Amino acid sequence: MKASSKTLAKEVATLRAELAVALAKVSEDAALIVHQKLQIAKLQRQIYGQRSERSARLIEQLALTFEELESSATEDELAAEVAVANTTNVTAFTRKRTERKTFPEHLPRERVVIDPPTACECCGGSRLRKLGEDVTQTLESQPRQWKVIETVREKFSCRDCEKVSQAPAPFHSVARGWAGPSLLAMIVFEKFGQHQPLNRQAERYALEGVPIALSTMADAVGSICMALAPLHRLVEAHVLAAKRLHGDDTTVPVLARGKTDTGRCWIYVRDDRPFGGSDPPAAMFYYSRDRKGEHPQGHLAGYTGILQADAYDGYSKLYLPGRRPGLILEAGCWAHARRPFFIMADVEENTRRKASGKKEIPLSPIAMEMVRRIDALFETERSINGKSAEERLMVRQSVSRPLVDALRVYMCEQIGRLARGHDLVKAMNYILKRWAAFTLFLEDGHVCMSNNAAERGLRGIALGRKSWLFCGSDRGGQRAAAMYSLIVTAKMNGVDPQAWLTDVLSRIAGYPARRLDELLPWNWRTAQSRASAQAA
Numbered sequence: 001m002k003a004s005s006k007t008l009a010k011e012v013a014t015l016r017a018e019l020a021v022a023l024a025k026v027s028e029d030a031a032l033i034v035h036q037k038l039q040i041a042k043l044q045r046q047i048y049g050q051r052s053e054r055s056a057r058l059i060e061q062l063a064l065t066f067e068e069l070e071s072s073a074t075e076d077e078l079a080a081e082v083a084v085a086n087t088t089n090v091t092a093f094t095r096k097r098t099e100r101k102t103f104p105e106h107l108p109r110e111r112v113v114i115d116p117p118t119a120c121e122c123c124g125g126s127r128l129r130k131l132g133e134d135v136t137q138t139l140e141s142q143p144r145q146w147k148v149i150e151t152v153r154e155k156f157s158c159r160d161c162e163k164v165s166q167a168p169a170p171f172h173s174v175a176r177g178w179a180g181p182s183l184l185a186m187i188v189f190e191k192f193g194q195h196q197p198l199n200r201q202a203e204r205y206a207l208e209g210v211p212i213a214l215s216t217m218a219d220a221v222g223s224i225c226m227a228l229a230p231l232h233r234l235v236e237a238h239v240l241a242a243k244r245l246h247g248d249d250t251t252v253p254v255l256a257r258g259k260t261d262t263g264r265c266w267i268y269v270r271d272d273r274p275f276g277g278s279d280p281p282a283a284m285f286y287y288s289r290d291r292k293g294e295h296p297q298g299h300l301a302g303y304t305g306i307l308q309a310d311a312y313d314g315y316s317k318l319y320l321p322g323r324r325p326g327l328i329l330e331a332g333c334w335a336h337a338r339r340p341f342f343i344m345a346d347v348e349e350n351t352r353r354k355a356s357g358k359k360e361i362p363l364s365p366i367a368m369e370m371v372r373r374i375d376a377l378f379e380t381e382r383s384i385n386g387k388s389a390e391e392r393l394m395v396r397q398s399v400s401r402p403l404v405d406a407l408r409v410y411m412c413e414q415i416g417r418l419a420r421g422h423d424l425v426k427a428m429n430y431i432l433k434r435w436a437a438f439t440l441f442l443e444d445g446h447v448c449m450s451n452n453a454a455e456r457g458l459r460g461i462a463l464g465r466k467s468w469l470f471c472g473s474d475r476g477g478q479r480a481a482a483m484y485s486l487i488v489t490a491k492m493n494g495v496d497p498q499a500w501l502t503d504v505l506s507r508i509a510g511y512p513a514r515r516l517d518e519l520l521p522w523n524w525r526t527a528q529s530r531a532s533a534q535a536a
């Protein structure tokens with residue numbers, strides 16, 4: 001029985017390895033095809049001139065598609081290497097890469113010589129003589145300065161037994177490491193944290209005298225995402241272990257054949273600071289091609305607790321009483337409910353429109369009163385922000401509950417006086433139909449009144465869309481979501497994402513798997529603070 005189980009396990013491993021190799025080959029072919037199309041488009045533009053702005057945008061689209069496919073091909077290649085390592089009868093897959101250009105000679109060199117062995121590894125003899133050395137060059141960057149680091153490993157042979165001894169090669173930040181951790185962190189942070197596509201980065205680096213091929217940078221991005229995947233899974237587990245989550249989504253244009261589709265980027269934020277929680281904040285992003293309810297239902301399939309989100313129907317199945325593995329309580333967002341009233345009560349906007357000669361918006365006294373009453377609730381919330389859940393609940397029961405009860409009476413009175421299709425009636429019914437969700441904060445001190453934490457997390461994507469215009473593919477959207485999770489989490493914990501990525505990439509290749517949680521942003525910040533205190 002044991003023998004059959006082992007045989008079955010080997011067969012499964014072999015099939016998985018073969019599938020991984022096949023996927024890697026497909027990814028390589030797709031990247032190669034788009035690369036050729038990009039080269040053709042550039043040559044046509046050189047020959048026929050800049051006939052229109054459309055041709056320039058086409059080249060940018062092809063460049064973005066190529067960088068996404070190149071990164072995906074690298075990820076699949078590394079996954080194939082891992083799968084093949086578990087088998088004995090599957091041939092490994094190695095991508096055919098163009099020969100990398102020699103690093104520019106004008107860049108300064110810094111020699112880092114690893115301490116040579118002092119004794120023979122074979123017989124322990126100390127009579128060693130130097131035979132030569134192996135030099136590994138990695139391109140590294142410092143602010144406004146470029147240099148090539150030459151890591152030297154000297155070879156020695158034993159005079160007694162002729163055994164050749166040499167220090168082991170250092171771990172590279174990523175597979176086939178051609179760049180140092182600081183440069184890799186800068187590339188990936190510029191792309192995902194500052195929303196600068198790789199082709200624009202390559203143009204800037206070339207102007208600084210360091211030309212780096214777009215394919216080389218895309219290859220690095222794929223390797224970095226693969227290397228950071230374990231940390232991404234730890235952040236996901238931390239976020240989904242929260243008692244309360246903020247959830248939201250935003251549109252993400254995705255490049256399609258001859259057009260762009262509208263994908264979605266979902267965010268779930270864990271932030272216990274409003275009720276005095278000690279657990280570190282974190283954010284988890286997901287990407288999907290559409291906005292079907294199956295996506296949030298899949299993201300939160302194993303979650304139980306409180307979900308603060310808008311009234312999107314896709315969340316409705318999460319709130320069913322008999323849901324497994326447990327109940328999710330819906331918490332409404334008063335900031336979202338306040339917006340339609342504020343639009344009809346925005347005196348400042350009317351002043352601006354009047355000054356510019358535009359037609360003024362009719363202001364509603366009822367909307368002004370609704371805004372005033374909701375603002376009174378938020379004023380109370382500001383006074384208890386950061387206090388314990390018990391203290392918050394006590395103040396809400398004594399101060400906020402009478403205000404909420406009076407607000408409900410006021411809304412019911414106004415609905416009886418207004419026409420059924422009036423915009424104010426629609427805005428009030430939005431609250432009244434979800435009254436249990438909007439008043440949950442009066443029953444639980446862990447609940448917030450608004451979902452602003454999730455909206456703040458998505459703000460960077462909304463700003464970045466103007467720069468990167470669209471995702472190059474679904475794989476690119478998934479890769480971006482993973483990197484957003486790490487970068488936004490670092491920011492939420494007061495950590496410089498680029499500095500954190502630099503340190504993590506310099507250590508993660510040789511870091512023990514059981515201690516990876518030490519590299520999470522909040523633990524990393526604590527360790528850095530402790531090291532600084534000891535140094536002082």
